Amino acid sequence: MIVSRFFEAVVRWQRQxxxxxxxxxxxxxxxxxxLSEIMLQQTQVSTVLGYYDRFLRRFPDVxxxxxxxxxxxxxxxxGLGYYSRARHLHRCAQTVVQRWGGQFPQCAKDLQSLxxxxxxxxxAIAAFCYGERVSILDGNVQRVLTRLLxxxxxxxxxxxxxxxxxxxxxxxPADATHLQMRAYTQGLMDLGALVCKRSRPxxxxxxxxxxxxxxxxxxxxxxxxxxxxxxxxxxxxxLQVVRRAADGAYWLQPRPAQGIWAGLxxxxxxxxxxxxxQPPAGASGAEGPLWHDPIRxxxxxxxxxxxxxxxxxxxxxxxxxxxxxxxxxxxxxxLPAPLRAWLMQRLASAAx
DNA sequence: GAGGCGTGGCA
DNA sequence: TTGCCAAGCCT
Numbered sequence: 581m582i583v584s585r586f587f588e589a590v591v592r593w594q595r596q597x598x599x600x601x602x603x604x605x606x607x608x609x610x611x612x613x614x615l616s617e618i619m620l621q622q623t624q625v626s627t628v629l630g631y632y633d634r635f636l637r638r639f640p641d642v643x644x645x646x647x648x649x650x651x652x653x654x655x656x657x658x659g660l661g662y663y664s665r666a667r668h669l670h671r672c673a674q675t676v677v678q679r680w681g682g683q684f685p686q687c688a689k690d691l692q693s694l695x696x697x698x699x700x701x702x703x704a705i706a707a708f709c710y711g712e713r714v715s716i717l718d719g720n721v722q723r724v725l726t727r728l729l730x731x732x733x734x735x736x737x738x739x740x741x742x743x744x745x746x747x748x749x750x751x752x753p754a755d756a757t758h759l760q761m762r763a764y765t766q767g768l769m770d771l772g773a774l775v776c777k778r779s780r781p782x783x784x785x786x787x788x789x790x791x792x793x794x795x796x797x798x799x800x801x802x803x804x805x806x807x808x809x810x811x812x813x814x815x816x817x818x819l820q821v822v823r824r825a826a827d828g829a830y831w832l833q834p835r836p837a838q839g840i841w842a843g844l845x846x847x848x849x850x851x852x853x854x855x856x857x858q859p860p861a862g863a864s865g866a867e868g869p870l871w872h873d874p875i876r877x878x879x880x881x882x883x884x885x886x887x888x889x890x891x892x893x894x895x896x897x898x899x900x901x902x903x904x905x906x907x908x909x910x911x912x913x914x915l916p917a918p919l920r921a922w923l924m925q926r927l928a929s930a931a932x
Numbered sequence: 933g934a935g936g937c938g939t940g941g942c943a
Numbered sequence: 944t945t946g947c948c949a950a951g952c953c954t
Contacts, residue, residue, distance in 0.1 A: 620950035627940065628950090661938025664953075698952045718950050738933070769950055778948080779943070810935075812946090840937070879938055880948080917939060 584753045586728070586788055591760050593787035594767030599774075603632050605766070610684035610709045611642050614672075617701045618665050625773070631660055643682060646673040654843055654914025663842060663914070668696025688714045699745075707765040711758025715748035716765055717741070720772025725751075726804035727776060730793035736808035814883040818856035819847040819919075821872070821890040822863065822898075829906035830923065831896060832913065840879065844914040845903070847888070856889040865894025877918040886918060 599605070602625065604616030615635065619628045635656050639645040645653070650670050657666035672695045676684055684691065688706035691697050697705070699717070706712035715721070722735060725748055733740030756764070775782045781800050783789050794800045822831040832845040850856045859866035868891035875886040905911060908927045911920060 617950065622937090622949055622951055623939075624941075624949055659939075661940090662951085664937065665951090668952080696952070700951065704950070716950075719948080720950065736934090773950085808934085809947095842937085877938090879936095881936065 586751055586791065587753055587756065587760070587764055589787040590767040590771065591763045594763045594770055597774075597785070598763070598767050598770035603629070608709045608762075610705055612636065613705050613708045614684065614697075614701075615669070617704050618669050618696055619660065621665060621701065622662060623660065627660070631656070642673050642676050642684070645670065646677040650843070651914060655912055658844070658914045658920065659917045661917075663844060665696060666914075667843060671695040672697065684709075686710050688712055704765060707761045711756075711761045713752050713754065713756050713761060715745070715752050716768060717745045717748050718769070718772075720776075721748060721768045722804050723778065724768060724772050724776045724788075727781075727794035727800055728788055728792050730797065730799070731803065732805060735804050735806045810881050812878075812881055812883055814885065816851075816885045816887060818850040818853055819886055819888045820850055820856055820860055821847050821888045822860050822896055823890055823892050824896065824904060824906075825865070825867070825892045825894050827906050829904040830927075831898070831902055832905055832915075833898070833900055833902035840882070841916045844916055846916055846919055853887070853889075856887070860891055860893070860896070860898070862898045863891060863893040863896050867892045875918050875922060877916075884918075888922070 604612055607613070616628070616632060619632060619635075638652075638656055639648060648670070650667065653666050653670045654663060657663060660666075675694055676682060684705070685694070686706075687710070688699075688702040691705055692699055692702035703712075703714040703716045706714055707716065722741075722744065725731065725744060726735070729747060731744055731747070733743060735741050735744065752761075752764070771786070775786050779801075783792070783795050783800065786792065786795075789795055794803050823829065824831070831847075833848060835841045835844050835846050837843060848860070857869055859868070868889070870890040870892075872888040872890060875888070877884045877886060903913075905913070905923065906927070908924060911923060911927070915923070
């Protein structure tokens with residue numbers, strides 16, 4: 581197919597049928613675009629809608645974000661998942677302020693040198709904000725292009741993903757304007773989200789239907805080819821819930837810097853039930869244990885069974901840092917989603 | 933290169 | 944219920 585035909589078809593389709601009212605559209609402020617792109621990594625639009633405006637109000641510009649404590653950033657990210665994004669976001673803001681004079685770099689190559697910005701996010705920012713003629717290649721585009729081209733390569737192998745990206749880049753005309761790049765980049769995402777969906781694609785509404793090789797073969801469902809499958813295993817964690825007898829406050833402590841929920845606040849995690857049945861070290865006047873109903877929580881690669889084991893203590897002097905939480909208002913912290921839900925329920929229903 | 937890293941929606 | 948996976952990046 582003539583390269584520019586696909587490009588122009590997507591641009592035209594986006595202007596007429598694409599999304600135009602998302603909160604991060606209509607601005608070419610790289611800070612706003614960058615924030616949206618990071619939040620949208622592996623995260624659906626409907627989820628991000630509940631976070632984006634609140635985050636922007638708290639951190640209206642890159643300087644505000646850079647100078648904030650990381651814990652404040654994690655608190656606003658709480659529930660969004662993939663918390664390394666929040667840590668990278670914070671570091672990236674500081675890098676932009678300290679090394680780039682407060683201005684985001686203006687080309688994809690330099691953007692990609694920043695923490696948390698990979699090749700696809702760099703391309704998205706560069707295309708939206710500066711009209712750079714680079715192609716994104718996220719999950720949407722992989723699906724759209726592998727179908728368009730009947731691309732058989734297994735995308736689990738990075739060499740194939742690289743080839744597809746070169747094909748994607750080849751679809752962008754050398755003389756594309758800034759306005760076209762914006763519409764095209766958004767159009768690829770909109771096509772993937774609204775038309776060229778994973779299951780039951782709406783080919784009748786697709787601007788590229790007549791040139792789609794997978795459609796011609798009625799093999800839309802065969803693309804993209806991606807063999808990688810990760811195995812999920814179940815783990816049982818005992819949560820050591822330390823509660824102050826005087827006021828019912830809960831003790832929360834920061835998670836290790838690596839691993840699941842890194843840097844968030846949580847109960848201490850023990851991997852043995854026997855340990856959970858012992859009074860917490862540093863506690864005096866401990867009463868318990870009280871075994872709560874287990875919380876089932878699934879991650880991409882792990883099924884967790886969280887078993888809260890509560891101890892009421894008269895006094896507590898633990899080894900590491902932490903904080904007491906005794907009301908819903910004090911849940912203004914970076915918390916794993918299942919623990920936030922559990923605490924919300926208990927703090928909301930508890931007597932004052 | 934392969935695996936770790938959250939959450940929620942949907943088939 | 945279970946599995947899949949979305950505007951990916953990092954190690």
